[in-house]
Amino acid sequence: MPEVIPSAARKAAFALTASLALLTTACTGQSGSGATDDASKDTTINFWHAWSAPNEVQAVRKLVAGFEKAHPNIHVHIVGDMTDDKINQALRSGGSDAPDVISSFTTNNVGKFCSSGALVDLNPFFKKSGIDPAATFPKTMNEYTQFEGNRCTVPLLGDAYGLYYNKTAFKKAGIAGPPKTWSEFEADAKKLTVPDGDSYKQLGFMPDYHGWESTTEHYFAQFSPTYFDKNGKSNLAKDPAFEKGFTLQKRLVDELGGFQRLERFRSTLGDEWGPKHPFHTGQVAMQLDGEWRLGMALAAKPSFDIGVAPLPVPDDQAAQYGKGYITGTIAGIAATSHKQNAAWELVKYMTTDTDAVVNFSNAIHNVPSTLAALKSPKLTYDPRFKTFLDIAANPDSTTSPASINGGVYLTTIQNFGYDYESGKVTDLKAGLMRTAAQIDTDIAQAK
Amino acid sequence: MATITLASKRRRSGLAAKRRKKALRTAAFMSPWLIGFAVFFAYPLISTVYFSFMHYDGFKPPTWSGTKNWTYVFEHYPYFWPALRNTLWLVVVTVTLRVLFGLGIGLLITKIKTGTGVFRTLFYLPYLAPPVAATMAFAFLLNPGTGPVNSILEKIGIPAPGWFNDPNWSKPALTLLFLWGVGDLMVIFMAALLDVPKEQYEAAELDGASAWQRFRFVTIPNISPIIMFAVVTGVIAAMQCYTQPLVAGKVASGVIQGAGTMFEPGYPERSTLTLPQLVYNLGFQRFDYGSACVVALVLFALSMAFTAFLMRRRGGLIQAGD
Numbered sequence: 001m002p003e004v005i006p007s008a009a010r011k012a013a014f015a016l017t018a019s020l021a022l023l024t025t026a027c028t029g030q031s032g033s034g035a036t037d038d039a040s041k042d043t044t045i046n047f048w049h050a051w052s053a054p055n056e057v058q059a060v061r062k063l064v065a066g067f068e069k070a071h072p073n074i075h076v077h078i079v080g081d082m083t084d085d086k087i088n089q090a091l092r093s094g095g096s097d098a099p100d101v102i103s104s105f106t107t108n109n110v111g112k113f114c115s116s117g118a119l120v121d122l123n124p125f126f127k128k129s130g131i132d133p134a135a136t137f138p139k140t141m142n143e144y145t146q147f148e149g150n151r152c153t154v155p156l157l158g159d160a161y162g163l164y165y166n167k168t169a170f171k172k173a174g175i176a177g178p179p180k181t182w183s184e185f186e187a188d189a190k191k192l193t194v195p196d197g198d199s200y201k202q203l204g205f206m207p208d209y210h211g212w213e214s215t216t217e218h219y220f221a222q223f224s225p226t227y228f229d230k231n232g233k234s235n236l237a238k239d240p241a242f243e244k245g246f247t248l249q250k251r252l253v254d255e256l257g258g259f260q261r262l263e264r265f266r267s268t269l270g271d272e273w274g275p276k277h278p279f280h281t282g283q284v285a286m287q288l289d290g291e292w293r294l295g296m297a298l299a300a301k302p303s304f305d306i307g308v309a310p311l312p313v314p315d316d317q318a319a320q321y322g323k324g325y326i327t328g329t330i331a332g333i334a335a336t337s338h339k340q341n342a343a344w345e346l347v348k349y350m351t352t353d354t355d356a357v358v359n360f361s362n363a364i365h366n367v368p369s370t371l372a373a374l375k376s377p378k379l380t381y382d383p384r385f386k387t388f389l390d391i392a393a394n395p396d397s398t399t400s401p402a403s404i405n406g407g408v409y410l411t412t413i414q415n416f417g418y419d420y421e422s423g424k425v426t427d428l429k430a431g432l433m434r435t436a437a438q439i440d441t442d443i444a445q446a447k
Numbered sequence: 448m449a450t451i452t453l454a455s456k457r458r459r460s461g462l463a464a465k466r467r468k469k470a471l472r473t474a475a476f477m478s479p480w481l482i483g484f485a486v487f488f489a490y491p492l493i494s495t496v497y498f499s500f501m502h503y504d505g506f507k508p509p510t511w512s513g514t515k516n517w518t519y520v521f522e523h524y525p526y527f528w529p530a531l532r533n534t535l536w537l538v539v540v541t542v543t544l545r546v547l548f549g550l551g552i553g554l555l556i557t558k559i560k561t562g563t564g565v566f567r568t569l570f571y572l573p574y575l576a577p578p579v580a581a582t583m584a585f586a587f588l589l590n591p592g593t594g595p596v597n598s599i600l601e602k603i604g605i606p607a608p609g610w611f612n613d614p615n616w617s618k619p620a621l622t623l624l625f626l627w628g629v630g631d632l633m634v635i636f637m638a639a640l641l642d643v644p645k646e647q648y649e650a651a652e653l654d655g656a657s658a659w660q661r662f663r664f665v666t667i668p669n670i671s672p673i674i675m676f677a678v679v680t681g682v683i684a685a686m687q688c689y690t691q692p693l694v695a696g697k698v699a700s701g702v703i704q705g706a707g708t709m710f711e712p713g714y715p716e717r718s719t720l721t722l723p724q725l726v727y728n729l730g731f732q733r734f735d736y737g738s739a740c741v742v743a744l745v746l747f748a749l750s751m752a753f754t755a756f757l758m759r760r761r762g763g764l765i766q767a768g769d
Binding site: 085088089092112116117118199210211212263264265266267268269271272335405406408412415418419422424438441442445446 | 504505506507515516519523525590591592593609612699700701715716731732733734735738
C-alpha cells in the first residue's frame with residue numbers, strides 16, 4: 001500500500017504543531033551581534049556541512065584540523081552530508097545538537113536564511129575583526145551572500161559554469177574550436193549529432209532542462225538577465241533576455257531531435273554523479289557544467305581529449321564572451337547558537353584565511369572564494385581549470401539574486417521551462433507573464 | 448410524609464454520589480485514551496486550524512493573516528489542484544484495484560491444492576520490500592529506454608509506454624507498484640476466506656448455486672467486514688501517499704537530489720504530485736507553516752468525508768448486526 005509520510009517527517013510535524021503555541025510567545029529569533037560567549041575559553045561547536053564524497057569529507061576534516069591547531073581551545077564537532085532541508089529544520093529547533101556553523105551548497109536560500117533570521121548578520125563580526133568583505137571576496141560572491149544589506153552568509157569556495165567539449169569528436173566533425181556564440185553552438189551541436197535509428201550514437205548536446213546542470217538560470221546567465229525590477233517585481237516578462245534564453249533552448253530541443261526523442265535518450269543515460277555520465281562515455285559531445293566536472297571526467301578515464309571553454313554568448317553580445325554563471329558554497333552562524341563568537345572564529349578561518357581557502361580549493365577542485373586566494377601561488381590546478389577561475393573573475397559573469405522565499409522563483413521559472421520545452425505551453429509571451437505573476441504572488445505570500 | 452421525603456432525599460443523594468463515583472471511575476479508566484486524544488489529536492487539530500490563519504515561518508512570531516493562506520492555496524499555489532486530482536485518482540483507482548487484486552489472489556491461493564505456502568510467500572514477500580527500494584526497482588524495470596519491461600513489449604510488437612517519464616503513464620505505473628505490494632491484503636483476505644463456514648457453501652451447492660452465485664451470495668456477505676476494512680484503511684493510506692511518487696519522480700527525472708538541489712515535486716508535469724508532498728514542501732521547505740496547515744486541513748477533511756461516506760453507506764457490504 002502507498003507508504004505514509006516518513007516517520008521522521010511525521011514526528012517533526014507533530015513536534016511542530018505541539019510547540020507552535022509556545023513559540024508564539026517565545027521567538028527563537030536572531031541575536032545579531034549580541035554574542036556574549038568568550039571565544040578564548042574551552043568550548044565545542046557543531047559544524048554542519050553538505051559534502052559527502054569521501055575525498056571531500058576528508059578535505060573538510062583537514063580544513064577543520066587546521067583551525068583547531070590555530071585555536072586549541074575551540075573543538076569542532078563535524079556533521080556532513082546535510083541538505084538545506086535538514087539544516088533549515090535544525091536551525092529552527094535549536095538545542096545542544098543543533099549546528100552553530102552551517103554550510104550550504106546553494107546560494108538560492110540566502111534570501112530565506114537572512115530574511116527569516118535563521119542565520120545571524122555577520123556585518124558586526126566583520127567589523128569587529130577589521131575585515132572588509134568587499135575587498136576580500138570577488139564582487140559576485142560578495143553580492144550573493146547577502147540580502148537587503150543583511151550579510152548572513154559568507155562565500156566558502158565558489159562554482160563557475162562553463163562548457164566541456166569532446167575534442168576528439170570536434171576534430172572528427174571538422175570543428176576547429178569551441179563555439180563562442182549560440183549560433184556557432186547550434187551549428188556545432190547539429191554537426192556533432194550522430195543518429196542511430198530513433199536514438200543517437202552521439203548527441204551534440206543535451207538541451208533538456210532535465211539535463212542536470214542545464215537549468216534555466218545556468219543558460220540565462222549567458223544573456224545577463226535582470227530577474228527583478230527596482231520594486232522587487234519579477235522581470236521575467238519584461239526583460240527580453242528571458243525570451244531569448246527560452247527561445248534558444250527550445251530551438252535546440254527541436255533541432256536536435258525533438259523533446260520526446262531527447263527525453264527517451266536521456267532516460268538511457270548514466271546519472272550526473274556517476275562514472276557513466278554521458279559526457280564521460282562520449283554519448284554527448286558538449287556539456288554545460290561546473291568546474292568540478294573536470295576532476296570527475298578525468299577520473300573516469302575517457303577515451304577522448306577533454307576541452308574546456310566558457311559557455312557561448314548571444315551573437316549580439318560577442319564582446320562579453322568569457323562570462324558565465326557563478327554560485328558557490330556559503331557558510332553562516334545559527335541564530336540559535338550560544339557560541340557565536342567561537343563560531344565566528346571558525347567561519348573567519350574557513351572563509352578568509354588565504355592558506356586555508358587555497359588548500360581546501362586544491363583538495364576539492366572548487367573555485368577559491370577570496371581575491372587573495374585566487375592570486376595565491378600555492379593554488380595548484382590543471383591548466384584547463386584556469387577557464388573557471390577566469391569566468392569567476394569576469395565582471396560580466398552573473399548569479400541569480402537572493403529572494404525572500406529563497407529559490408522558489410527559480411523553481412517556478414524552471415517548471416515553466418519544462419512546460420515550454422515539452423510543447424505543453426506554446427505561447428511564450430503569455431506564459432512568461434503568467435509565470436512572472438506567479439513569482440510575485442509567491443513573494444507576497446512569503447512576506 | 449416528612450420522613451418519607453427525607454428518606455427519598457437521602458436515597459437520591461446516595462444515588463447521585465454513586466453515579467459520581469461511577470463516572471469518576473469510568474473517567475479514570477478512560478483517562479489514558481482521553482489524554483492521548485487531547486494531546487495527539489485535539490490539540491494538534493486546533494493548532495492546525497489556528498495556524499492556517501497565521502503567517503508563520505518558524506522564527507518570527509506568528510501574525511494574523513486572515514484568509515490569505517487559504518486564498519493562496521486554493522487560488523495561487525499552482526500545485527494544489529493537480530495534487531488534489533492525483534490524490535483522488537490514487538484513492539479511487541488504486542484502492543479499488545488493490546482490493547480486487549488482493550481478493551483475487553487470496554481466492555486463488557485458497558483454491559490451490561499444492562504449494563500454497565510457496566505462493567503465499569511469493570505474493571507476500573514484495574510487501575516486505577522497503578518502499579524506496581521497491582520504487583527504485585520499478586523505475587529500473589519500467590525505464591522507457593533500457594528497462595526490461597519495454598524491451599519485452601517492443602519485441603512482441605506492443606508500443607512501449609514512457610511509464611514514470613510520461614504524465615499519462617506515471618500514475619498507472621505507480622498503481623502497478625502498489626499492486627505488486629498487495630501481500631498485506633492477500634493475507635487478510637485469505638484468513639477471512641478460510642473462515643467462511645463450509646456448510647453454507649454445501650447448502651448453496653445443494654440448492655444448485657453456480658460458482659459465481661456461491662461467491663456472490665455466500666463469500667461476499669461473509670467477508671464484507673474485511674472488504675470494508677481494506678477499503679477504509681486503503682483510502683486513508685492513499686490519502687497519505689508520499690514516498691513512492693516522490694522517489695519515482697526523482698529517479699525518472701534524472702535529478703539525483705544533491706545537497707543544494709531544488710525540490711521539484713511531481714515529475715513529470717506534476718503527474719505524481721500528492722497532497723502530503725505539498726504539506727512537506729510548504730511546511731518544511733518553504734517554511735510557510737500557515738499554507739501547509741491549510742493543505743493538511745484539506746487532507747483531513749477529505750479523509751473524514753471519505754470515511755464517513757463509506758461508514759454511512761457501508762457500500763452495501765456490512766449486513767445489519769455485523
